[in-house]
Amino acid sequence: MRELLGLPILASEQGARIDLTLALIHALMAALFLGWAAFYLYCLYRYRRSRNPIPNTMGARSHLSTYAEFAVAAVMATILIGFSIPIWSQRVEDFPDEKDATVVHVIAKQFAWICHYAGPDGQFGARDPSLIDAANTIGLDRGGAGKDDVVIEQLHLPVGKPAILKLTSMDVIHCLYLPEMRVKQDVIPGSEIPIWFTPALTTEEFRARKQAEGLSEGTDPAMVNFQIACAQLCGVAHYSMVRTLVVHTPEGYEDWMRKEQEFLAAEAAAGEYEFEEETP
């Protein structure tokens, strides 16, 4: 079904329902279009001038098209009430408890995605606009709770655990787009918009799946990754506002976080925080 529609590989728990909705609508569309086209082509053939020199000015007498319209309206109403509204409501209302989720502040700016983690203490450090400079792009206060915060232009998540991303923008409107997670959300300056989903495939599994489907031909398998893209025109380098999403096993995530902490400790010892650029 997914392959038939040509959707990207699915890697979140919530995405299946979206894919199902897409499949249902497209089935309806195909049925409508083919039915319509058959009638249309038949008319063109049957009622061409040479075959039918005398028009029947009464035209069609059947009410079939009216019934068809009612049927289509009924199917659409079913998809709306049975699928679209519940999916939406789950997406914007049924947030998991933050205690049971990986919470990340994702900050969009021209042309980067900056992910801000609370670190082991579970407390996000304060952000102060006056601290913003070329190195500290989000103005994180490294004193207090910000001491162990990880700031990185990559998104790292453990598999199978809900992730809550709190999205903000520092400049223009961006749009967070995780194609395989079926996640897309505008990021609007002046407001913080939360979004949630549960990754269902680790990056390793994803690479294997991709190879199995023959979608990563010609690329080094180790370079295949989930990506965060920007879906809303945000300026001259909009097309390149792409960063990496890494989905770890739960243990792998812990390892990653530990390495980041070691890294931070080394920086703190050196007396200066380097706000990390993208690391492979």
Added chain:
Amino acid sequence: MPQSEPVERVTQIQRRPLARRFLRQYLFSTDHKTIGIQYGVTAMLFLLVGFGLVLVMRWALAYPGSPLPEWAQSWVGDKNLQSGALKPESYNQFGAMHGTIMVFLGIVPLAVGAFGNYLVPLMVGAPDMAFPRLNMASYWAFLAGGVVMLASFFLPLGAANSGWTAYPPLASLSPGSGQTYWLVGIVLLATSSLLGSINFITTIVQLRAKGLAWMRLPFFVWAQLVTAFLLLLAFPPLVAAGVLQLMDRVAGTSFFYPSGLFLGAEQLAVSGGGSPLLWQHLFWFLAHPEVYVLILPAMGIVAEIIANNTRKPLWGYRSMVFAALFLGFMSFIVWAHHMYLTDMGTSISAFFQATTLIISIPSVIVVSALVVSLWGGSIRFNTPMLFALAFLPMFGLGGLTGLPLALAASDIHLHDTLYVIGHFHYIVAPGTLFALFAGVYYWFPKLSGRRMSEWLGILHFVPSFVFMNGIFFPMLIQGMGGISRRLYDGGASYQHAQHLLGWNEFMSQSAWWLGLAQIPFLLNLAWSLVAGKRVAENPWGATTLEWSAPWPPIHGNFPAPPVVERGPYEYGVGGDAAAFSPQGLAPAPPPQPSAGLTPPQPSPRGGEGAISTPLPVHGEGSGEGEEPIPHTVTIRPDTGTTNPKLGIWLFLASEIMLFGALFSSYVLLRVNAGAEWGEHAARLNLPLATFNTAILITSSITMVYAWLQLLLKDLGRYRLYMGLTILLGLVFLVAKGFEYGEKFSHGLHPSESTFLAIYFTLTGLHGLHVLGGVLVNGFLLGPGSRLWTTAPARFTNRVEIAGVYWHFVDLVWIFLFPTLYLLG
């Protein structure tokens, strides 16, 4: 009504120098047919420009980073190239301007300005538009808007580059002046649409021929009527939004800037407190009805051509009409389906999903009716019919692909992907554009007396059909695969889309071939104008009134007012495919001096080609004694009103939408605002504003008195009261100016806070309205009052209309005063 001697007038005009006659007839004509042709030619040129832009963009998508062909480089210009390849910033400019040009300068002016202008008066049996000079002004405003848009390419930093949707803060922060030009251009185009739509509605309501009841109107006219209402009511909120964005760019206000924006590491020096989403609401409030502006006239054209070439009445004409009306109404409450991903709650998204699915029903009704109309017909496959027939499945695809976008859940994946682009291009390109081509082939004999070549027509149709699909179907595939729109690299940096990148070259090749496929069309136009087969007045055997008008076309359209006796599509009468009953026949031309029309003087056929040959017997555009339009002064019995009165109310309806949009913005900003709102509101000069309120109310009273004096036939006292009205208006403006000066001297500029921003914007716009009223009243006091001696009834009418406007301006202030000064 003035009765001048027609014979004398003819000689008078013929004595004018040739050059001036040329200007009057072809350039500054008020004849709807000439204006229609002007619109058509200009719009087609713009379509070519907009298409050219995308052909360059497609090179960047097909061959990322590789230089354009040498000959193309010289067209694109060094400014836009980096070692021969299109720069990303230029790609964004071309993209933004492609959308803007195609929608606002190409399709709408062609569908409404050209086809509507040329055909609506003819189809309703009117001598011209209700307001011929407004019609001319509408064209010139359109041209000015187009020139401003195109001129922006030559600015140092080029044209607007933030998409045709111009979302702030990106658009308001866009460097250079391109975006400012874009905003000015949009305001000019909105003005043009406003003048046009008032004219269309008034013409259809007031100038329908005798016997042309509502349910006898051709579907095309219904489509244009609904379209005109959409333009009238939907454009003002965009103008409001444009004014706000212009203020953000020029006066440093923060309507669309929230607090705390950073550009890189630099904090943006604005007061903040605005809302980026405010723009999107105002924009889509226009732009969704705009979609129906793009499609309704096309449906109208296709309906006419299908009825004509199946030789039978349209199936379900009445349901089509009601569907079109319902469509128009619904199109105002679906706009936020463009905004599902802006953090929308369940209930609001459910509302907009439901309205969006509901609006699909009338579109389905119209298209189904057109398809079912084929049943039982005796179908003639000529070029116009081929294009009209192709419209149906192509629009069908476009409509169907709207369904997954209408549902918020499936929109999550498809939003802002190429699927969206494929969807609306199917509607607008092989949909609307094919309908417009069909219309050109179909009505070409009406304006030129010649038919276009069928062979070249088919040579145009077949490749266009193939290559349109070659461009747009892969967009659906790429979009489903997750490639976003507006990507300079066409998705090359998306790992998930690598296997879909091969389509880019295929689509680009299709686009270039589509360009070549337009050559037969251009050749056909040029060749058929001079050497096309000459045909009789009604070559297609059509029923509607425009084909009953004489050829060559005459100024005033019909030698005598036509009388309509039946519905629009009585084809195939008596079981004969060729037979038809014309809707109405113009009675033999009895000289009817009271209608002010002189009998037609057919001018020689050859030579002029497509350009109609209006007979210069009525002194067009010279003020007095111009084309006498029925019901300019006398009330039309069945509608109970005169043209100017209907016109001014329509104008005021659009003004209500304009100020309504600004008041809504006020509410939104106030809800978001902090403490400085109240502080700044408290510093307004309440006594002065109260004084001004009294001044303005008094001026409304003197305005009424001025009009009453005309009813009493006392010009002297009229002058007195009119003079007083103007004086009071000037006092208001001076007091306002004083108030502004006082604010500025205390450093209270629009950029200080959102309150001051909306205060200056609202009162400034209102002040401009007052100034406009003073100028109009000044004209009616001075040179305009000469009309009193020749046509007192008409003059009284004008004063009454000016009065209605003046009271409205007064009323706006009565809303503004408590909102700004008392509530704060």
